[in-house]
Amino acid sequence: MTDQPALRPERPFFSSGPTAKPVTWAPEKLDIKSLGRSHRSSYAKGRLKYAIDLTKELLGIPDDYLVGIMPGSDTGALECAMWTMLGARPATVAAWESFGNVWIQDAVKQLKLPDLQVLEAGYGEIPDLSQVPQDNDVVFTFNGTTSGARIPNLDWLAPDRAGLAINDATSAVFAMEMDWAKLDATTYSWQKVLGGEAQHGMLILSPKAVERINSYDPEWPLPKLFRIKKKGKIDTAIFEGSTINTPSMLATEDYIFALEWVKEMGGLSAMIARANANAQAVFDFIDSKDYLRNMVAEPSQRTNTGVCMVFQGEWYDSLSPEEQAAVPKKIASKLEKMDIGYDFNGYRDAPPSLRIWCGGSVELEDIQRLLPWIDWAYHELKAGNL
Incomplete structure (x- = not known):
């Protein structure tokens, strides 16, 4: 079992469009x-x-x-x-x-x-x-x-x-x-x-x-x-x-x-740097989990905005196609109901996946706080508790 994380994103907005507004917006x-x-x-x-x-x-x-x-x-x-x-x-x-x-x-x-x-x-x-x-x-x-x-x-x-x-x-x-x-x-x-x-x-x-x-x-x-x-x-x-x-x-x-x-914030270079840092946090998370992989196999072709991850591994592979398709939906739905993260299920026509927006209007700390919750929800689902 994985313990429930203690920290929650301050701004749980991870949609790929419309995306999160700048943190100072009102x-x-x-x-x-x-x-x-x-x-x-x-x-x-x-x-x-x-x-x-x-x-x-x-x-x-x-x-x-x-x-x-x-x-x-x-x-x-x-x-x-x-x-x-x-x-x-x-x-x-x-x-x-x-x-x-x-x-x-x-x-x-x-x-x-x-x-x-x-x-x-x-x-x-x-x-x-x-x-x-x-x-x-x-x-x-x-x-x-x-x-x-x-x-x-x-x-x-x-x-x-x-x-x-x-x-x-x-x-x-x-x-x-x-x-x-x-x-x-x-x-x-x-x-x-x-x-x-x-x-x-x-x-x-x-x-x-x-x-x-x-x-x-x-x-x-x-x-x-x-x-x-x-x-x-x-x-x-x-x-x-x-x-x-x-x-x-x-x-x-x-x-x-x-x-x-x-x-x-510093113009275009600052926005690119923010997106790169946000995406790298997600890349590192994906690489640290044997049940995940980046949808894009070639690193040079991986986006720094809408990063997509798909599931893999023995437990996932044992599921029917319908059950596999439900895995990211259940995780995203659970965390949305908990106000942890909104709208980060994969696109409806894409393979079953999670998609986290990493553009510069998203704060790095919010992404860093979201990721442990995804890990927690995955293990809860695998254990039959979700």
Whole structure:
């Protein structure tokens, strides 16, 4: 038997999205002067522009790149990039978890791209990205939100490649370095690494991506939410605070709070260091337990945000598939009821697992306090007490 731990996490928020808010967050700290006003008023538009400018500053985005606020979270931003730019040349979509597979469905079933290469790998792996032709446009997830597998580097993208690189970085931005020179369209949502509110996405475009948009009109009709051109050219006002549709100014102020917190903490390097330390604590815990393994076998491909662990060992292997699937669910459910940890069961389409968010808005001490409770709950379940 394992004794019940004495210490509990102060903040039991381990969801992979929306993630934990910064530790200093409080609703009364938000600027609410823009609430109840038009988002096109000078003040509200100024706050939207400030959010864009601070994003560029903190992420080190080149001055000649455009950054815009999009509707529909990361999904809306990524699909806007796909629907407005793909079809001009052959394309590749690479996927190794659930969200990447959504982009495959867009390419195959919705856009029906005629010259399409699909690269797939199972949970915990990434495909051989060296197979991506340099002439192809490519769509990929930088970090597998639901699998815990990330791209270790962008060496497979040539600096002078002809195709565009469209990068879903929603659970990677603010936790991993982005080589902007190799990325043409990058998207993320506020609800991931910064713990912001949902439904707003960010679209970051290189000059090469802007040139594609200006020179190319796809064959398919574009929904209004994807229309980022005006009079045949990209509408630069969208990237200066004039959004396509009405944004939530309350959510915007929440995002600004998170950005200012990142700046106070030391910027991007500090956020990456925090995520690395949080993830390392989970890696060490997994390595110390013979009944656990990281879902990602290759260490260089392991994420520092949504770390996924799966169960193994003689007792676990003796269970039926249905009983195995219930193991992480029962552990997560028990600890949620005890207010020890919320929302850290694995993704519904992933192999049975636990997934702990380790992004920089989570405090290391809270993760260190959660882990012994997982060990306790596992032994309680194994003993028939859970």
